[in-house]
Amino acid sequence: MSWFAQGSSAGESGEAPVAPAVTPGRELQGRIALITGSTGGIGRATAVALARRGCAIAVHYHTARDKADALVLLLTGDRASSGSADQPSQVPVPVPARAFQADLGDYDAVRRLHAEVTSWAKNLSTHGNEGVQERGIDVLFNNGAVTGPRIGGAGSGNIEDLSIEAFESTWRANVGASFLLTQLCIPHMVQQHFGRIIFCSSVAAATGGVVGPHYASSKSALHGLLHWLAPRYARDGLTVNAVAPALIIETEMNKDPSPEWRNLIPVGRFGMPAEVAACVELLATNGYMTNKILVVDGGATSSAF
Numbered sequence: 001m002s003w004f005a006q007g008s009s010a011g012e013s014g015e016a017p018v019a020p021a022v023t024p025g026r027e028l029q030g031r032i033a034l035i036t037g038s039t040g041g042i043g044r045a046t047a048v049a050l051a052r053r054g055c056a057i058a059v060h061y062h063t064a065r066d067k068a069d070a071l072v073l074l075l076t077g078d079r080a081s082s083g084s085a086d087q088p089s090q091v092p093v094p095v096p097a098r099a100f101q102a103d104l105g106d107y108d109a110v111r112r113l114h115a116e117v118t119s120w121a122k123n124l125s126t127h128g129n130e131g132v133q134e135r136g137i138d139v140l141f142n143n144g145a146v147t148g149p150r151i152g153g154a155g156s157g158n159i160e161d162l163s164i165e166a167f168e169s170t171w172r173a174n175v176g177a178s179f180l181l182t183q184l185c186i187p188h189m190v191q192q193h194f195g196r197i198i199f200c201s202s203v204a205a206a207t208g209g210v211v212g213p214h215y216a217s218s219k220s221a222l223h224g225l226l227h228w229l230a231p232r233y234a235r236d237g238l239t240v241n242a243v244a245p246a247l248i249i250e251t252e253m254n255k256d257p258s259p260e261w262r263n264l265i266p267v268g269r270f271g272m273p274a275e276v277a278a279c280v281e282l283l284a285t286n287g288y289m290t291n292k293i294l295v296v297d298g299g300a301t302s303s304a305f
């Protein structure tokens with residue numbers, strides 16, 4: 001079976017385009033996904049999950065070039081060279097993939113990232129999908145983020161320990177870059193009448209979290225952004241959602257969690273990146289689910305976001 005076998009959504013002339021009837025399981029076949037922070041725990045797991053769905057993957061990284069290169073090798077089918085410890089059943093069938101570097105705190109770098117991924121996408125074969133007019137980013141997972149300084153949790157930190165510069169740089173990478181990438185990706189998605197935009201939030205958006213007000217507020221800002229975007233572009237075939245994880249291990253961000261934190265989680269253990277990736281996969285494959293925030297926290301909050 002070819003890498004790209006699913007029909008696209010070109011509408012009849014003079015009529016509003018209609019979302020295509022999609023074979024279950026093949027909703028993302030041949031689509032192109034940009035995952036920021038693919039070198040982190042959640043980004044990598046999502047890259048593997050979406051590749052298993054047939055997406056070509058633009059592997060974005062900031063500093064971890066070696067991890068990005070290894071992931072590209074895994075996705076493109078060179079499992080031996082990738083050094084992957086994944087079970088064979090977890091490894092995707094080969095898909096096109098390439099690594100792209102950018103600092104999300106630098107808007108010019110974000111614009112360059114979009115331009116480079118789009119240029120790569122244009123040269124990918126359509127593999128028999130005659131309906132596609134122009135190749136571009138169909139699925140955007142705004143996942144890469146910074147924490148900024150850790151000044152303490154809601155109820156314990158001291159706001160004087162946070163400079164306005166640290167506040168602003170956290171917002172720039174977490175909110176500004178997500179907004180800008182989304183803005184750059186939307187015209188192609190509207191043209192194709194298909195788009196999946198997913199933000200990576202955090203339970204900190206609702207609880208205040210354990211890092212500080214700069215990080216928590218940068219995540220809740222994403223909620224306002226998606227609540228504006230989702231209804232605006234719903235009839236254009238776009239869905240806009242977020243996942244809000246908590247206490248996910250095998251990530252740099254939560255490398256060494258305090259064992260006491262486990263007591264805060266009703267399921268009695270920390271979360272795994274693949275469990276967040278499964279939620280992103282759900283949001284990317286479901287055309288009726290939009291304007292939502294999926295909380296992935298082992299039951300720690302009541303989801304009243």
Ligand SMILES: NC(=O)c1ccc[n+]([C@@H]2O[C@H](COP(=O)([O-])OP(=O)(O)OC[C@H]3O[C@@H](n4cnc5c(N)ncnc54)[C@H](OP(=O)(O)O)[C@@H]3O)[C@@H](O)[C@H]2O)c1
Pocket residue numbers: 036037038039040041042043060061062063064065102103104105142143144145146173200201202203244245246247248249250251252253254
């Ligand atoms: N882990 C958790 O418990 C948890 C909880 C709630 C929310 N989250 C959210 O989950 C998302 C993924 O984080 P993770 O848990 O997978 O953490 P992670 O393993 O630390 O991954 C972070 C990723 O972000 C990238 N990154 C960091 N600073 C960047 C910058 N300035 N420019 C561009 N990319 C940058 C890193 O790239 P390089 O490695 O290439 O430098 C890496 O790929 C984030 O949005 C985070 O806020 C995580």
